[in-house]
Amino acid sequence: MSVRPTSAELLGRSEVDDLEAVLSVTTPDDGSLVAAVRSEHDTIFTWDYEKGSRPKLNRLYEKAKTSMWNAETDLDWTIAVDQEEVVRNNAIANPSGINGGVDMSGTPFAKWGDKEWLELGIQSQNWTLSQFLHGEQGALVCTARIVESVPWVDAKFYAATQVMDEARHVEVFAKYLETKLSGHYPVNAHLKLLLDDIIGDSRWDMTYLGMQIMVEGLALAAFGFIYQLTTEPLLKKMLRLVMADEARHVAFGVLSLQDYYQELTQAELRERQEFAFEAAVRMRDRFLQQEVWERMGVPVKEAVELVLKAPERQMFQQMLFSKIVPNCKKLGLLDAGDGWLRTKFGELGVLQFEDWADTDEEQEMFALANGEVPAA
Numbered sequence: 112m113s114v115r116p117t118s119a120e121l122l123g124r125s126e127v128d129d130l131e132a133v134l135s136v137t138t139p140d141d142g143s144l145v146a147a148v149r150s151e152h153d154t155i156f157t158w159d160y161e162k163g164s165r166p167k168l169n170r171l172y173e174k175a176k177t178s179m180w181n182a183e184t185d186l187d188w189t190i191a192v193d194q195e196e197v198v199r200n201n202a203i204a205n206p207s208g209i210n211g212g213v214d215m216s217g218t219p220f221a222k223w224g225d226k227e228w229l230e231l232g233i234q235s236q237n238w239t240l241s242q243f244l245h246g247e248q249g250a251l252v253c254t255a256r257i258v259e260s261v262p263w264v265d266a267k268f269y270a271a272t273q274v275m276d277e278a279r280h281v282e283v284f285a286k287y288l289e290t291k292l293s294g295h296y297p298v299n300a301h302l303k304l305l306l307d308d309i310i311g312d313s314r315w316d317m318t319y320l321g322m323q324i325m326v327e328g329l330a331l332a333a334f335g336f337i338y339q340l341t342t343e344p345l346l347k348k349m350l351r352l353v354m355a356d357e358a359r360h361v362a363f364g365v366l367s368l369q370d371y372y373q374e375l376t377q378a379e380l381r382e383r384q385e386f387a388f389e390a391a392v393r394m395r396d397r398f399l400q401q402e403v404w405e406r407m408g409v410p411v412k413e414a415v416e417l418v419l420k421a422p423e424r425q426m427f428q429q430m431l432f433s434k435i436v437p438n439c440k441k442l443g444l445l446d447a448g449d450g451w452l453r454t455k456f457g458e459l460g461v462l463q464f465e466d467w468a469d470t471d472e473e474q475e476m477f478a479l480a481n482g483e484v485p486a487a
Contacts (some may be wrong), residue, residue: 113447114176114413115290122389122392122393124413127392127458127459128418130412130415130416131412133301133396133399134399134411134412134415136300136301136304136400137300137401138297138298138299138300138303140297141369146303148306148311149311150305150310150311150312150313151207151313152256152259152260152312152313152314152315153260153313153315154257154259154260155260155261155262155315157262157263157264157267159263159264159279160264161264162263162264162265162268164263164264164265165263165265165266165366167265167366168263168265168268168269168363168366168367169265169268171269171359171362171363171366171475172265172268172269172272174359175269175273175276175359176272178355178356178359179272179275179276180279180352182238182279182282182283182286185352186220186283186345186348186349186352187344187345187348188286188290188345189342190344190345192262192291192292192343192345192346194231194233194236194291194292194293195229196413197236197341197342198229198232198233198236198442199229200342201341201342201343213417213420213421215417218413218417219409219410219413219414220409220414220417227407230407231403231407233293234294234403234406234407235400236292237288237292237293237294237295237296238296238400238402238403239289239333239337239477240284240287240292241288241295241296241297241298242296242298242299242302242397243284243330243333243334244281244284244285244288244295245298245299245302245303245332246302246306246326247284247330248277248279248281249276249302249306249309249310249322249326250273250280250322250326250327250360251274251277251278251280251281252306252310253306253309253310253318253321254273254274254277254322254360255274256272256310256315256318257270257273257315257318258271258317260315260318261315261319261367262315263367266363266367268396269363272326272361273356273359273360273363275362276356276359279356280353280356283349283353284454287345287346287349291345291346295403296402296403298398299401299402301393301394301396301397302393302394302397304393305321305325305326305390305393305394305397306326307389308321308389308390309321309322309385311325314370315335316367316368316371316383317383317386319364319368320368320383320386320387320390321386321390323360323361323363323364323365323367323368324361324364324365324368324387324435324438324439324442325387325390325391325394325435326390326394327357327360327361327364328434328435328438329355329394329431329432329434329435331354331357331361331434332430332431332432332433332434332435333431334350334353334357335354336427336430336431337350338350338351338354339348361363361434361438364438365438365441365442367445368442369404369441369442372442372443372444373443376450377447380443380447380448381447381448381451383444383447384444384447384448384451384452384455385451386455387435387444387452388452388455391432391435391455391456391459391461392459394431395428395431395459398427398428398431399415399418400418401415429460429461429463429464432456432459432461432464433464433467434467435461435464436456436461436462436464436465436467437466437467437468439452439464439466440465444467
């Protein structure tokens, strides 16, 4: 019997919640605008051009062709955005939640006034949109990989439409950051490690699992959270358009992996469970916003410890997995083998989402919201 890696071996630390180990992961900034990730994977040609042999994927492809939007003409970039006013009006001067229900006496925050909380809200928004931008570039690169490596023509066709979607997402987040906000942040170290792992893996289905199910699933939840929170009209419409695309993308991952995972051995499924768990923890760790606290001149560990005590923050962290858990269940990963992933998700406190709507259902709802005709 092969020896399975422990959580410590998967994550590089003995305890999942070891805060010092989490914060020790940083992104060195050498000023370079280009980063290379070495990988080896097969580029697969298929000479079977029968379109529609996988009907659900074909329907998704047809929907994608009619759902394209133009970042320049479908969004009103003349809308002025007063970032300070947006932060005040949306009660997100302190999205971490630490200025409510948490005792801050004796901490650096005890002396903060409105000016500092406002600046925290601004920096947090800059950071959040920056990480969305970096994640979208990761999706762009990974989906191009899927076009190369997936063996079915229906999947290649759909993935090609997603490459265009992701290019558009990178375009809009970059433009919003550049023209409407007040600064940007480099890619978070935990997000970068996850993207490197996804891109570096030679197996085509791991690209699907890491990007389409995990990263895109979490992004869909995070976008939805911000969409509900903000009243800024340009950002709200931008997020609605992006979310409709993302729901299709996650559905593409589920449809592509469902049948394939039924063919895998228990040992192979366990590898996918471990990858999903590792990805989930890395994505959770990325939202501690350690780069924001550094820029604000606050002791990072002290700030994060307070953040983690805030009830609002705990709810936000859990909600990020509301799209991931039901899709892992639909893929059979949650209970495969001895139910290892169910146990691990239970330890993360996110199993309550297992019976929430999966993304197959959700992408139909987004289509209706955008005035599209649902697939037959």
